[in-house]
Amino acid sequence: MTRAASAAAILLIVVAATALFYVVVHQVSGLWLDVALRPEVRAALEKSLGDQKRLRSFDPEQSEAYRLRFEETRKLINRIDVIRLNRAAMLRRFDLTLVAVFALVMAIGGTTVWHRSRRAEEQRRREYVARFAAWQEAARRHAHEIKTPLTAARLEVDRLVSLTHASAPMTDVQRAAESVFEELDRLARFTREFSSFAAVAAPVLRSEELNHLVAEFCTTFANAWPELVLRFTKSAPSMAMVDRDMLRQVLANLCTNSAKAGAKNVTFAVSGAAIDVTDDGAGIPESIRPRIFDPYITTRKIGEGMGLGLAISRKILLDHGGDLTLVDTSASGTTFRLALHT
């Protein structure tokens, strides 16, 4: 629906509701005024006037008191008569006042709704544009990841064919065949990365001591990133419900990112049911901070990763009933927190 159409629709609703309100109000206001101006009321008051006058003749000593009461009643009758003479104008003013207030409220409400829907529409557009840019980036990376090993493999196969035809030495044939397998392995790794993103398994939760788990990770993965030193100081024992393998995967993803960001040290700290992972890398650029957990968001060049690691890691933590958050990042390092359930 276009802006003009939605504005027209809201205006139509306001007008229709106001017209309906007017009809209802007109009926109701006429009713209350007519109830107040019923002839029986006036007749009863007039009878009361007559009674006061008769009482005066029976009890002349109280004449002044009767007269005062008589005057009060007479004033009341006068007021009713004045209102009766102004009935139509009063009803008109009453109806118009209420209808004006109603129309004002409806107009304000309608305008607010319209502005909100416009803002929401703008937001959706902006988000779509941002997502579209991410998809384009992903498409470029996909193309590169597939095209590079395919081209290389094709060249090697061509060479293999020519070597075979030329009856080349077996070592050259083997080297060419190894090169083809290498490129095919690269393709397989790429496919695996996608498979793990497409189907993050549900965690099998067990109660684990976090210090023990992190220490074990630091020992096992001590040499996984040659340029990185993993540091961990044991703190008070802390139990949490975790899937050991999946948590290791998250820690490994974070370490991989740290290594690629030029970090030399990664420090692990356990505090309650949370693990803080801090590196001394270059930090995360401000422009992508709000979207670092979105898939395909990465600062790396094409061919150096798909930007799926943090998205997968956060999904794992969410499946644990916890969350993965960016605590702090600057030019001197970054801290992520893995919040878990006890």
Added chain:
Amino acid sequence: MVKRLAAAIIVCVALSARAQPRPSFAALPGAAAAISLPASMLDEKAIRKQLNSGLTTVFLMIARERGTRNAGAARVEIRYDLWDEVWIVRKIEVDKRIEQQRLASFDALAKWWKNPVRLFVSDGGNVVLDVELRVLPFSAAEERDAREWISKSGGVAATGGGGGIVDALIGTTITARPITTYRWSVELTLK
């Protein structure tokens, strides 16, 4: 067909001319113009009904000199006092002269009613006056009293939280609209 239509129009005009009571005008010393209203006016159905209502019936007379901006006004107020069963009348003439009386009967009222009321004063000479008489169903004091009653007490409407404002708004609509209006023109020589 045309003749019948013309006859009908003549009858209507004649009837309306007869229905319009004609007062008499007089030039009084002091270059003043006075109006004497016919007693038959008090017997007009709408006026008689209003006179018996207990409210003050106000006869507001305005005289405008044709071709100039000169004007004058006078007012007669009549209220039937139901307790003492007398007619309380008040006359305020163009020169602010006030006359107030209690009249024991309707006949006395009719007699008093015919007295001339000074409603225009000029420097003298020939004047053509356009006179308008508005019959108002209640006085300014009664109007004020009803407005205050509505505004203060919530009147007859129980309208909830914003009731006071609504009642005040409604209260201001209470105004004395003429129940009938008469217009005459007269030429007088004032000395």
